[in-house]
Amino acid sequence: MSVEVYYDDDADLGLIQGRKVAVIGYGSQGHAHALSLRDSGVDVVIGLPEGSKSRAKAEEQGLRVLTPAEAAATADVIMILAPDTAQRSLYAESIAPNLAPGKALFFGHGFNIRYGLIKPPAEVDVAMVAPKGPGHLVRRQYADGKGVPCLVAVEQDASGGALALALSYAKGIGGTRAGVIRTSFKEETETDLFGEQAVLCGGAAALVQSGFEVLTEAGYAPEVAYFECLHELKLIVDLMYEGGIAKMRYSISDTAEYGDLSRGPRVIDGRVKEEMRKILGEIQSGEFAREWVAEDESGRPNFRKWQAEGAAHPIEETGAKLRGMMSWVDRPITETA
Numbered sequence: 627m628s629v630e631v632y633y634d635d636d637a638d639l640g641l642i643q644g645r646k647v648a649v650i651g652y653g654s655q656g657h658a659h660a661l662s663l664r665d666s667g668v669d670v671v672i673g674l675p676e677g678s679k680s681r682a683k684a685e686e687q688g689l690r691v692l693t694p695a696e697a698a699a700t701a702d703v704i705m706i707l708a709p710d711t712a713q714r715s716l717y718a719e720s721i722a723p724n725l726a727p728g729k730a731l732f733f734g735h736g737f738n739i740r741y742g743l744i745k746p747p748a749e750v751d752v753a754m755v756a757p758k759g760p761g762h763l764v765r766r767q768y769a770d771g772k773g774v775p776c777l778v779a780v781e782q783d784a785s786g787g788a789l790a791l792a793l794s795y796a797k798g799i800g801g802t803r804a805g806v807i808r809t810s811f812k813e814e815t816e817t818d819l820f821g822e823q824a825v826l827c828g829g830a831a832a833l834v835q836s837g838f839e840v841l842t843e844a845g846y847a848p849e850v851a852y853f854e855c856l857h858e859l860k861l862i863v864d865l866m867y868e869g870g871i872a873k874m875r876y877s878i879s880d881t882a883e884y885g886d887l888s889r890g891p892r893v894i895d896g897r898v899k900e901e902m903r904k905i906l907g908e909i910q911s912g913e914f915a916r917e918w919v920a921e922d923e924s925g926r927p928n929f930r931k932w933q934a935e936g937a938a939h940p941i942e943e944t945g946a947k948l949r950g951m952m953s954w955v956d957r958p959i960t961e962t963a
């Protein structure tokens with residue numbers, strides 16, 4: 627292995643149990659971190675603005691909720707799990723005034739540090755614990771006695787104990803059960819953005835929609851196209867997840883495997899790979915970050931338009947009808963406790 631990987635035996639849960647942790651934000655990641663830390667015996671408080679719709683949920687789940695400034699003032703480890711675009715002003719208004727030597731500032735993603743939107747003072751530890759999976763899965767895995775692998779990184783080690791504290795936090799959310807890989811804020815941010823844009827979310831969604839469109843425009847039934855282009859994707863990805871692309875190819879028919887080997891590279895060809903390199907360049911140069919921050923500051927006009935177009939795509943209506951017939955799709959991943 628070219629990377630350092632840490633497991634349960636490499637982390638001392640007592641370190642985080644001895645601190646007061648403020649989790650700022652109670653969305654996908656925030657609820658998973660807060661509930662799992664609490665269940666690991668950590669003193670947790672939630673920081674949310676007065677009008678936040680997440681307040682009631684956190685309180686219902688037995689957590690103490692303060693404003694972000696109050697939570698940051700009372701805690702010695704502050705984990706920022708608000709949306710990336712909200713973090714810069716949240717930090718300036720509520721967190722920076724409440725930092726003091728000996729405190730630690732934690733992140734679940736490196737965006738604001740990597741692009742210089744947040745510049746913490748030198749006297750505090752700055753570290754990252756970034757689960758490599760959606761927050762609802764982080765919580766479900768923890769509750770099932772398992773964990774989602776995490777990345778850990780240290781940007782500033784004022785105390786000399788930042789890595790040990792970050793590993794302790796990762797243990798508190800189940801990460802060291804699965805394995806925690808050491809990285810940097812730069813590497814985590816750039817690879818995370820690339821993965822979600824080019825492959826996991828952007829690439830996969832566009833591939834599925836295009837395949838569905840080609841079949842339905844050619845006159846095939848939308849229901850059949852949905853099964854072929856979306857539904858079965860999970861079954862294929864599950865095989866890749868268990869044993870790599872090799873296991874998927876072992877399990878499918880020879881006919882499918884020949885089609886995969888001979889046609890796949892025609893779909894994802896040199897032009898697509900060149901576009902992927904361009905996307906990576908925009909991430910590395912900061913162009914994507916500047917564009918996204920400007921889009922957010924101007925009220926997200928493109929984001930909202932593209933969201934609406936995606937929601938109106940015919941594949942969604944077909945999928946909603948078909949999933950109603952699938953009794954086995956009965957435990958949505960967003961349902962956690």
Ligand SMILES: NC(=O)C1=CN([C@@H]2O[C@H](COP(=O)(O)OP(=O)(O)OC[C@H]3O[C@@H](n4cnc5c(N)ncnc54)[C@H](OP(=O)(O)O)[C@@H]3O)[C@@H](O)[C@H]2O)C=CC1
Binds near residue numbers: 655
């Ligand atoms: N989603 C995921 O699975 C992953 C996310 N991450 C990272 O985790 C961080 C959080 O993302 P995610 O969990 O998706 O966020 P969500 O959008 O799911 O939740 C954000 C939470 O922050 C609250 N919030 C909004 N504005 C503020 C503010 N100004 N001050 C305090 N709280 C605020 C929201 O409250 P309200 O309900 O009122 O809007 C909500 O509770 C990001 O850095 C992201 O990149 C990393 C790995 C995976």
Ligand SMILES: CC[C@](O)(C(C)=O)C(=O)O
Binds near residue numbers: 759760761822827
């Ligand atoms: C893949 C999307 C992600 O990077 C994640 C769940 O890890 C995110 O930012 O939500």
Ligand SMILES: [Mg+2]
Binds near residue numbers: 758759818822
């Ligand atoms: Mg990610």
Ligand SMILES: [Mg+2]
Binds near residue numbers: 735818819822
């Ligand atoms: Mg991400």
